[in-house]
Amino acid sequence: MLATATTAMKSTANAGTSAANRGARAGFEPRLLAGPSFDAGPESWEQHRARLGDLPAASPSRIIPSIERSGLIGRGGAGFPVGRKWRSVAERSGRGAVVVANGAEGEPRSAKDRDLMHLRPHLIIDGGLTAAQAIGAEDLVVYAGSEHGDAVRSMSRAIAERAGRDPVAVRLVEAPRGYVSGESTAVVHYLNAADARPTSTVERPFERGVGSRPTLVQNVETLAHAALIARFGDAWFREAGRGRTRGTALVTVSGPVRTPGVREIEYGVTLAELLAISDGATAEVGAVLVGGYFGGWASTQGLWELPLDPLDLAEAGLGFGCGLIGLLDAELCGVQATERIVRYMAAESARQCGPCIFGLGAIATALERLAACRPARDDLENLTRWSTQIVGRGACHHPDGAAALLTSGLRVFRDEFDRHHRARCAHRVAGLGEG
Amino acid sequence: MGLSLQVDPVRCEGFGMCAELLPEAIELDDWGYPIVREGILPEHLRELAERAVEVCPVLALRLVSPERVRSTLQTRSLAPHTALRSHGGG
Amino acid sequence: MWYATRGAGIVSLILLTGVVCLGILTSVRWQRAGWPRFLTAQLHQSISLLSLVFLTIHIVVAVVDPYTSLGLAAIVPFASGYRTIWLGLGAVALYLILAIIGTSLIRGWLGHRAWRIVHWLTYAAWPIALVHGIGTGSDSGAIWAWLLNGTCVAAVLAATAWRVGYADSSQAERARALPVLERR
Numbered sequence: 093m094l095a096t097a098t099t100a101m102k103s104t105a106n107a108g109t110s111a112a113n114r115g116a117r118a119g120f121e122p123r124l125l126a127g128p129s130f131d132a133g134p135e136s137w138e139q140h141r142a143r144l145g146d147l148p149a150a151s152p153s154r155i156i157p158s159i160e161r162s163g164l165i166g167r168g169g170a171g172f173p174v175g176r177k178w179r180s181v182a183e184r185s186g187r188g189a190v191v192v193a194n195g196a197e198g199e200p201r202s203a204k205d206r207d208l209m210h211l212r213p214h215l216i217i218d219g220g221l222t223a224a225q226a227i228g229a230e231d232l233v234v235y236a237g238s239e240h241g242d243a244v245r246s247m248s249r250a251i252a253e254r255a256g257r258d259p260v261a262v263r264l265v266e267a268p269r270g271y272v273s274g275e276s277t278a279v280v281h282y283l284n285a286a287d288a289r290p291t292s293t294v295e296r297p298f299e300r301g302v303g304s305r306p307t308l309v310q311n312v313e314t315l316a317h318a319a320l321i322a323r324f325g326d327a328w329f330r331e332a333g334r335g336r337t338r339g340t341a342l343v344t345v346s347g348p349v350r351t352p353g354v355r356e357i358e359y360g361v362t363l364a365e366l367l368a369i370s371d372g373a374t375a376e377v378g379a380v381l382v383g384g385y386f387g388g389w390a391s392t393q394g395l396w397e398l399p400l401d402p403l404d405l406a407e408a409g410l411g412f413g414c415g416l417i418g419l420l421d422a423e424l425c426g427v428q429a430t431e432r433i434v435r436y437m438a439a440e441s442a443r444q445c446g447p448c449i450f451g452l453g454a455i456a457t458a459l460e461r462l463a464a465c466r467p468a469r470d471d472l473e474n475l476t477r478w479s480t481q482i483v484g485r486g487a488c489h490h491p492d493g494a495a496a497l498l499t500s501g502l503r504v505f506r507d508e509f510d511r512h513h514r515a516r517c518a519h520r521v522a523g524l525g526e527g
Numbered sequence: 528m529g530l531s532l533q534v535d536p537v538r539c540e541g542f543g544m545c546a547e548l549l550p551e552a553i554e555l556d557d558w559g560y561p562i563v564r565e566g567i568l569p570e571h572l573r574e575l576a577e578r579a580v581e582v583c584p585v586l587a588l589r590l591v592s593p594e595r596v597r598s599t600l601q602t603r604s605l606a607p608h609t610a611l612r613s614h615g616g617g
Numbered sequence: 618m619w620y621a622t623r624g625a626g627i628v629s630l631i632l633l634t635g636v637v638c639l640g641i642l643t644s645v646r647w648q649r650a651g652w653p654r655f656l657t658a659q660l661h662q663s664i665s666l667l668s669l670v671f672l673t674i675h676i677v678v679a680v681v682d683p684y685t686s687l688g689l690a691a692i693v694p695f696a697s698g699y700r701t702i703w704l705g706l707g708a709v710a711l712y713l714i715l716a717i718i719g720t721s722l723i724r725g726w727l728g729h730r731a732w733r734i735v736h737w738l739t740y741a742a743w744p745i746a747l748v749h750g751i752g753t754g755s756d757s758g759a760i761w762a763w764l765l766n767g768t769c770v771a772a773v774l775a776a777t778a779w780r781v782g783y784a785d786s787s788q789a790e791r792a793r794a795l796p797v798l799e800r801r
Contacts, residue, residue, distance in 0.1 A: 450791075486536050548655050584658060
């Protein structure tokens, strides 16, 4: 995936290094991805400060309302209002809070966090510092997925470049590989006890997290946006955006397009425009995975004009999630593509909770049989029943995400599932396609 | 004043004694793990619930105040994707 | 009074044997139609408290009995002159049992992990209590004593064997037994 993303970056860079070519061709200035050409690799602190100036000091009483007014929502997948989140941590932070910049990016096909960490590490650190000032934290931890080598090296170098020059202690922690290791309680658990599995303690991280201190776990892209808001203000942030949700976001396009990879878009750009930015599809598209493995399948009917705005997507029963847009070649089997994802998620279970271990396991096994056109008689019926049975009963939302993905697959690929149920498959090859 | 039942899913090992004592509020899934009915526990079940909490061999069952119920069930009313906590953490 | 001591001791042994077996039956999730699992667990808890009652009688009578004049030295391990080792083992068993039952009573505050570690001491406490009974008993050679002790040993051995076999079905084991899902 990283190679592909870099390829995408390179191809965009080859098209010309001016900022206008790097974002939506609708001619808006990229914000997170502004700056030197991606071929040049990570932006140094010198370049960063030359381009953007120093990070202004901000008091909690000014920065939190500004973030609230901006309408910035979390970019880790849940889309929670950031200002509200910072405010609730700040309210508890008499004892020295901790900010964790979450760059675990366990979602295998999403590349935005690792690429951002690789290319714009200082923007992320600035964002972490802004959050730290807002909530009264003295520690910033950058939690980067250990399998994202470029990102880890870049963040590490960036922290070293700034050594001692920041008001807050900054350190890098490599997150263990795994889908759930980016879940908030898993992050805290790993930092406390070197165990990256979600916990079911009553208290949430913002109440009691790393070292029993109030902890803000925030996605690295979110923090990067905050760093820009701290400099240019919330009104500036709200200038971008086509519809109800304001601002820009990073998305990862994967599947049969000419130039897959990470892009920055304004909220509200349509899927058709995104396809055009990616230089068009190389095959007929059968369905689209919106939001990543934690999102869901969408049929192409009426999809191309759907604005990529969290509110519009929610109204269509979809979610922005981590911004992964995965196109499925129409020649490929939707049942097999669904089975692949669910099998992956079942294998990635932290194996702590019965419904996830056995429920998701049973789902994966039944799906495997269905996908291979050798179903047991009850498989399809069981899948429908199990997909609602396991929801909400794990320590984290992992089984919920898998169940939601399965449910969307059962809906979008209903005909194909029926055919497989009768042991007939119309397609030949499996998978989401390489992207 | 009312309390809700809450299962700690990590501790739970599927003994199923809670469902035996409180079939009105807890049923078992296909693998023997409890599905707890949402909402405030009716007062007449309180005593049985306390016994269930006591008897659970792994102390997975708790009676907590409703705001503290740590489950995604209470967020079902929200749009599905805004309710899901993410793995990208914020 | 000696008979009171001996009698209470025997009842204690029988009850403790029952407690151990019920505890094991709880962990292997034994049930029958009409006999729910919670019943096993609750009996286990109730009978352990009952055994404490008889244990108390057994010890108090032994301590105050003027005939044997054991005194409080009886409950200090290996401090008594009378059958020092066997009596001493009884004291050891007593403290183990107090720890096990005591931690169970404060289970909510103690936390499950600490409770569990102490509870494993059952597998030490019970045999020590049994050996104490055989060693201090004035009638351990009698046939009924053999039958009694033998039955208790058989019960605990059988239950333990079942428990050892069941370890394969704990949640972790059942999870490991699931078909391995390779990440493709």
